[in-house]
Amino acid sequence: MKSKYVILASALLISVATFAQKDQLKAAEKAMKAGDAKTAITILEGAESVMANASDAEKAQFLYAKGNAYLDLANKKVDEAKNLSLAAKSYQDLIAAEKTSGKLKFSSLASTSITQIKGMLVNSAIVDTKTNKDLDGANKLYDAYLLDKKDTINLYYAASTYVSAKEYVTALKMYEELKTLNYSGKGMNYLAMNKVSGQEDLFNTAKERDAALKLTHEKPKDEVIPSKRGEIYKNIALILQDQGKVDEAKKALSDARKANPEDTSLTLSEANLYLQTKDFETYKKLIAEVLEKNPNDADLIFNLGVISANAKNAVDAEKYYKKAIEIKPDYINAYINMAALKLEDEKVIIEEMNKLGTTSAKDIKRYDVLKVKRENLFKSTIPYLQKAHELEPTNRDVAKTLLNVYSALEMPEYKAMKIKVKELDAAAAAKK
The missing domain is CATH 1.20.58 (Methane Monooxygenase Hydroxylase; Chain G, domain 1)
Known part of the structure; x- marks a missing residue:
């Protein structure tokens, strides 16, 4: 008889906890409707301990409410970066929980919110970089990448911004990840002139741009986005060089050239490294190799001018700039x-x-x-x-x-x- 009472008592405890969970969720949702996200978060944090015993549906509802509360605070510019991160974590946990349970009620809404957060992080990062808050901007760009790892351009921009913030160790990790992903960033920009503003607008696809040409735009233009692989390897080498690892830097660029023999930007980066280390013979040899392959490439000649100018070699820089103008007036x-x-x-x-x-x-x-x-x-x-x-x-x-x-x-x-x-x-x- 005693054991039956124990079982009954346990059942009563679970029942009471379930009612508590439902009450707390309702209270949190009521606070959100009143525009009081801070109170909603306080209520939800108080419910964390009992959520382990909640049903899958209640866990999903809890995580969705929590994500919404954090996102609301971020929209109100309250600890924006922190609350965006917490909101994203809640939505991601929700999606994972519903995937496990097989009951997809909030996942679609959560995915939409994650996309919104990603855009907010990127836009906020742009503002940060314009106000010399490079580290904050870099952190946000990396968070945006973690939300959608298919959008690797955010990882590339995060790495570049960490360089601007002089966080070279972190930047190196990002560049190494880009290297592992074999990221190039090569693509195409689809542009057209807005008939009203007179400004060029950028479109995601040629199809989008062509549709706009029938209504609001004119003068379509395609711009090739060059590969960023050379810049990535160059920055890896420069960071290694800055750390006193010159041999590793040279090896990184040498390996990159073997893997991408047609990418002249890598040869330029290697030439620049030898120039920085005052190995002028190897520098001249690499430059000659590049020019032999592409004697009339205006972009290449221009880049040689930039390298020479950075090395304070004004004579060569002027020669290359003039040559670039000769090729492309x-x-x-x-x-x-x-x-x-x-x-x-x-x-x-x-x-x-x-x-x-x-x-x-x-x-x-x-x-x-x-x-x-x-x-x-x-x-x-x-x-x-x-x-x-x-x-x-x-x-x-x-x-x-x-x-x-x-x-x-x-x-x-x-x-x-x-x-x-x-x-x-x-x-x-x-x-x-």
Whole structure:
């Protein structure tokens, strides 16, 4: 008889717990309807201990309510990153629980919310990076990747942002994962001009873009997204080099080239590494190899210019930029970089001018020489800046640089360019 009473008592305890779970869920849902997500979370946290004995349906309902409460707080900008992460975890646990039970009631709704969270994380990360909060942005991008590992571009952006945050060890792990996934990022951008705004819009697919062409858009354009594999391996090598692991860095790039023999960006990265370590013979050999394969590749020639400029080899940089322009006369970045390359010399001239006195005849004579030198330097940039402005009239940086050069040389073109810069600034402010 005694054992029967024990069984009955246990049954009563389970029954009481079940009623408690239902009451707490109802109370939490009532708080959510009243817009009080904090109270809902407090109630749900109090129910955690008894949820182990809940039915599969109640567990799913509990996890869905918890996810909604955390997401509501995130939408209200309350500990946004933390609550987005907690919401995503709740929804993921829900999906896993319903998959195990075979009863899919909330999974579809949870999946939709996870997609929303992923978008919020990415958008919030963009804001972070614009306000110099690179580490916060990187963490959010990585969280977005964990929510959808098929969307590997978020892992790539997370790695790049960790580099910006100087979190090189974490960045290296991300790049190694991208390497394991054999990620390249190569693809196509589908663009078309919006008839109303006059701006180019990006579409996910050619089909979407073609549908828009029938109604709201015109002037379709396809842009090839180049492979990012070279950049990934280059950054792996640079981080290893920074850690003093130069041999490992060289091996990483050598292995990458063997696995991807047609990817010239990898050869460029390897050449850059040898340049950084002052192995000029190997550097020249690799550059010659690249040029032999692609003697008329404007992008390749331009990249050689960038590598040379970064190595403070202005002579080679200018040679490659000019070659890129010769091959592709509308290569705007080559014009911009040529102007920037020349303007780098101004700093040295200004520093020397500032050190000179104002009473010594020798100093005054030297000052006049430097002044002419500075003016000639500015004059040498004008053709490149004017061509860049012609190719891309809406580029504010180019317009402002050209305005500063006109001002320094007291040229009559200054007035018209000043009006143009004001128009560009006003247009940019109107978009914000």
